[in-house]
Each structure stands twice: as structure tokens, then as C-alpha cells.
Amino acid sequence: MAHPRKRRSAAAVRRTAKRPAAKGQGTLHSAAQNSAAQTSESQCLTLEIDNLTSDAQGVARRGRDVYFVPGALPGETVEVLLDGRRKKVWQTRLRQVLTPSDQRRDAGCPHYRQCGGCDMQHMSSEAQLEAKQQRSQREFQRQGIAVEQWLEPIVGEPWHYRRKARLGVRFSKAEQRNYIGFREAASSHISDIDHCPVLVQHPVLDWAAWRELISGLQGRDAISQIEVIAADNALALVLRQLKPLSAQDQQQLCDFVARYQQDAQPLQLWLKDEHHSQCIFPQHPPAPLWHEVQGLRLNMALDDFIQVNARVNQAMVAQALAWLQVTENDCIWDLFAGHGNFSMPLARLSQQVLAVEVQPDMVASIQRQAEKLALPLLAKQADLSEAGCLQALPEPQAVLLDPPRAGAAQVCEELIRRQVPRIVYVSCDVATLARDLASLTAAGYTVVKAGIMDMFPQTHHVETMVLLQYKSKNRHG
Numbered sequence: 001m002a003h004p005r006k007r008r009s010a011a012a013v014r015r016t017a018k019r020p021a022a023k024g025q026g027t028l029h030s031a032a033q034n035s036a037a038q039t040s041e042s043q044c045l046t047l048e049i050d051n052l053t054s055d056a057q058g059v060a061r062r063g064r065d066v067y068f069v070p071g072a073l074p075g076e077t078v079e080v081l082l083d084g085r086r087k088k089v090w091q092t093r094l095r096q097v098l099t100p101s102d103q104r105r106d107a108g109c110p111h112y113r114q115c116g117g118c119d120m121q122h123m124s125s126e127a128q129l130e131a132k133q134q135r136s137q138r139e140f141q142r143q144g145i146a147v148e149q150w151l152e153p154i155v156g157e158p159w160h161y162r163r164k165a166r167l168g169v170r171f172s173k174a175e176q177r178n179y180i181g182f183r184e185a186a187s188s189h190i191s192d193i194d195h196c197p198v199l200v201q202h203p204v205l206d207w208a209a210w211r212e213l214i215s216g217l218q219g220r221d222a223i224s225q226i227e228v229i230a231a232d233n234a235l236a237l238v239l240r241q242l243k244p245l246s247a248q249d250q251q252q253l254c255d256f257v258a259r260y261q262q263d264a265q266p267l268q269l270w271l272k273d274e275h276h277s278q279c280i281f282p283q284h285p286p287a288p289l290w291h292e293v294q295g296l297r298l299n300m301a302l303d304d305f306i307q308v309n310a311r312v313n314q315a316m317v318a319q320a321l322a323w324l325q326v327t328e329n330d331c332i333w334d335l336f337a338g339h340g341n342f343s344m345p346l347a348r349l350s351q352q353v354l355a356v357e358v359q360p361d362m363v364a365s366i367q368r369q370a371e372k373l374a375l376p377l378l379a380k381q382a383d384l385s386e387a388g389c390l391q392a393l394p395e396p397q398a399v400l401l402d403p404p405r406a407g408a409a410q411v412c413e414e415l416i417r418r419q420v421p422r423i424v425y426v427s428c429d430v431a432t433l434a435r436d437l438a439s440l441t442a443a444g445y446t447v448v449k450a451g452i453m454d455m456f457p458q459t460h461h462v463e464t465m466v467l468l469q470y471k472s473k474n475r476h477g
């Protein structure tokens with residue numbers, strides 16, 4: 001991937017550096033071996049960055065010492081403050097960038113320094129993609145996984161892509177006001193934000209206005225979260241309440257939301273506690289939320305898992321369907337099915353699709369919708385980390401699996417036992433993916449295609465898709 005060869009001024013770069021220290025100059029190295037975590041002038045150090053960690057921190061080495069520098073890029077010379085040593089690695093804070101990389105750019109969000117949400121905003125889009133691609137390839141190499149063909153990454157919009165997010169709300173007794181925002185990096189503090197540029201756009205997502213509103217409520221200490229869920233037909237705001245809000249507070253919230261309703265996407269306002277959710281705006285029963293995949297409308301409940309990036313999701317589902325090469329008579333398993341993101345479109349191509357998911361509500365939702373759309377789909381509730389949970393299912397010709405971060409070790413054992421001809425594995429954690437691929441390839445599978453998908457631009461998170469074919473028992477088998 002090519003990088004734009006633009007070199008920006010060091011002054012511009014200094015503005016970008018995360019959490020610069022208030023004072024301290026020069027390049028003093030004398031106290032580098034001191035493990036005390038306090039920051040002082042004597043702990044200032046100049047480093048050459050030569051690599052990135054999996055969570056996008058710069059890595060520098062001096063002799064036998066290793067340093068992690070959040071916000072620094074390979075090729076840069078940086079000045080850092082030592083924060084202490086953890087597991088043989090020095091943790092540091094970037095003080096200033098002395099020689100900037102040509103991949104550096106200004107962060108697109110004014111809250112970047114504090115907010116722990118996006119950790120790659122100081123990198124160009126090309127550099128972000130390349131770092132993610134290299135990381136996937138490195139993990140595969142570490143596990144000895146050979147890939148016949150790496151495909152071009154699937155990319156969407158760099159900003160305003162996120163359709164589901166949870167913001168923290170905290171009431172400060174001392175300041176008599178609320179904080180609304182995301183957690184700060186490596187901390188439980190809520191960092192105030194006014195707007196989030198990776199979140200979908202809607203006039204109601206004005207957090208400064210929400211802050212003022214909530215700070216004026218009787219129950220200003222009773223709200224702990226605001227969740228944003230942008231369906232294709234409405235935008236839902238779900239307020240998590242620690243104790244019931246008064247009728248007056250509820251009215252104030254509804255009046256506020258109503259002001260943003262005109263001409264924009266329909267809004268829904270929900271109050272949620274430990275046991276149930278209640279829609280308070282609009283007053284008539286709200287329309288079920290849905291999003292469209294491959295021309296199919298999938299209903300989604302507030303708690304359903306949903307792929308956060310609509311555009312990348314469309315391309316991801318299309319690619320998975322193409323790679324699976326489903327024919328009408330195939331039996332297909334969709335494992336970790338969620339609310340049917342892959343299984344519904346698959347059920348238009350094959351006469352027998354089995355969707356397996358642990359959450360009973362999503363299983364019921366898949367089944368209901370499949371019946372409504374007359375799709376040949378059977379949804380089954382099962383915990384896929386339990387041995388034997390797939391044993392009773394009919395033999396599949398192709399399997400799609402999209403597990404959570406922990407991966408799918410147990411499932412892979414069953415796929416190996418059955419020698420399933422084609423597998424598409426979608427993963428949000430490349431380390432567990434590589435671990436599972438090592439088991440599959442040792443048992444006779446070949447990784448035919450692989451590609452990353454930039455589901456979470458501006459962050460180090462990456463989604464990877466792999467096509468495996470069963471060839472034969474290999475040399476180890």
C-alpha cells in the first residue's frame with residue numbers, strides 16, 4: 001500500500017502528541033534504569049521508534065530495554081517521559097515528536113488526547129490499513145499459516161461509520177454537573193466529549209446539549225450510560241437508569257428529543273434498567289428497529305449484537321457468500337449467528353441453513369423472521385464452547401463461523417472431525433484466529449484466501465476473513 005509522501009512541520013506534530021507533559025526539556029537519559037513511576041525531568045528520554053504493538057503503540061529498543069510509546073510511529077524520533085516498568089517493558093508518555101513520520105497526520109477529533117476510543121487517529125488511513133494488514137500477516141506467520149492469496153482490504157468510510165456505541169455518564173457531586181463521553185485510555189475516568197466523529201451523524205448526538213440537559217434533571221445522578229443504536233429506520237437512544245426517573249424528568253427528556261426530530265431520521269428514546277427496557281419517545285409503540293443486508297430486512301432488538309459498520313458489513317457479507325460458493329442443495333451452518341446477519345442471506349441461496357447462537361432472544365428472532373420471509377432456515381440455541389454441541393446436526397458442505405474474541409477452538413475440533421469441505425472464518429481477534437487456523441491447517445485444511453476488513457477505522461481493531469478448504473490429511477496428520 002502506498003503512503004502519501006507528505007512531511008508535516010514538527011510544530012504541527014507537537015500539537016498531535018498525546019498528553020504532553022507540562023514541563024521538561026532536552027534529552028536526558030541518566031535515569032532510564034530507574035523503575036520509579038513518577039514523572040520528572042530526569043526521566044525524559046529520546047527514542048527511535050522501530051515498530052508498532054498490536055494496539056498501535058510505538059516500540060523502541062535501547063540495548064536490552066524495550067519501550068512502548070502511545071501515539072508514536074515507526075521511523076520517528078520522539079521524546080518521552082517514563083511512566084514505569086511493567087512486565088519488562090517501559091511504559092512511556094509521548095512528550096514531543098522530534099522527527100515525524102511521513103505517515104503522521106493531525107488527529108481528526110478534538111477529544112483525541114483524552115478519549116480512549118480511537119488510538120490510530122494520528123496515522124493516515126493508508127498507514128492504518130498497512131499496520132492492520134501487517135499485524136494479521138505477522139500473527140499468521142507466527143503460527144506458521146501459509147495463505148495462498150491475500151486480498152485487497154475491504155474499506156468503508158473513515159468517519160461517521162459507527163452505528164452502535166455506548167457512552168458513559170457520571171455525575172460529579174463536587175462540580176454539581178455531569179460528564180458524558182468515552183472512557184479515557186487505560187482508565188475508568190469518563191472524558192467529556194461534545195461530538196464523536198466516528199459515530200453516525202444526527203443532530204441529536206450533541207453531547208454538550210445532553211450534558212446540560214442531564215445536569216438539570218432531578219435524577220441527574222441516576223443515569224450511567226447512553227447507548228446509541230442507529231438502525232436503518234430509526235435512531236434509538238437508550239438511557240441506562242440506576243433508579244427510576246421521575247415523570248418530570250422523563251417529560252424533559254422527551255421534550256428534548258422531540259426538538260431534534262424534525263426533518264431528521266426518526267428517533268426513539270428508551271429507559272433501561274437491569275430487568276427491562278421501556279420506550280418513552282415516541283409515545284405510541286415504536287417501530288421495530290431493522291437494518292438491511294443483501295436486500296433483506298433484519299429486525300434487531302436493543303441488546304442484539306450488530307456489526308458496527310454498515311457499509312463494511314454489506315461488503316463483508318457479500319464476500320462471505322461469494323467465498324462459500326453455496327449451491328441450492330448444500331447444507332450450511334452459520335455458527336455464532338447473532339440475529340442472522342449471514343444466515344438470512346445464506347438461506348436465499350441454500351435449501352438448508354442452520355444458524356447456531358447462544359442468546360435465546362436472537363435465536364427466536366432469527367426463527368421468526370425466517371418464517372416470515374419463508375426462508376429455509378433453522379435456528380438452534382447452543383453454547384458453542386461446549387464439547388459435542390454440534391454432534392446432532394446434519395453434515396454441512398460449508399460452514400461460516402464468526403466467533404467472539406475468544407475464538408472457536410471447540411468448534412474447530414468438530415469441523416476437523418467432519419472434514420467439512422469449505423469454511424469461511426470471520427474474526428475480530430487475529431491472535432485467536434491464527435491459533436484456530438493452526439489447528440485446522442495441521443489437520444489438512446489449506447488457507448485459500450484471506451483479507452482484512454476495516455470495520456473500525458481510527459482504531460487498531462481489525463476484522464479478518466479467511467477461506468479454508470479441506471484438501472487432505474497433511475504431513476502431520
Ligand SMILES: C[S@@+](CC[C@H](N)C(=O)[O-])C[C@H]1O[C@@H](n2cnc3c(N)ncnc32)[C@H](O)[C@@H]1O
Nearest residue numbers: 305336337338341357358383384385402403404
Ligand atoms: C462476533 S458476533 C457475530 C454475530 C453475527 N455473525 C453477525 O455478523 O452479526 C458473535 C456472536 O456469537 C455469540 N456467541 C458468543 N459466545 C457464544 C457461544 N459460546 N456459543 C454460541 N454463540 C456465542 C454472540 O452472542 C454473538 O451474537
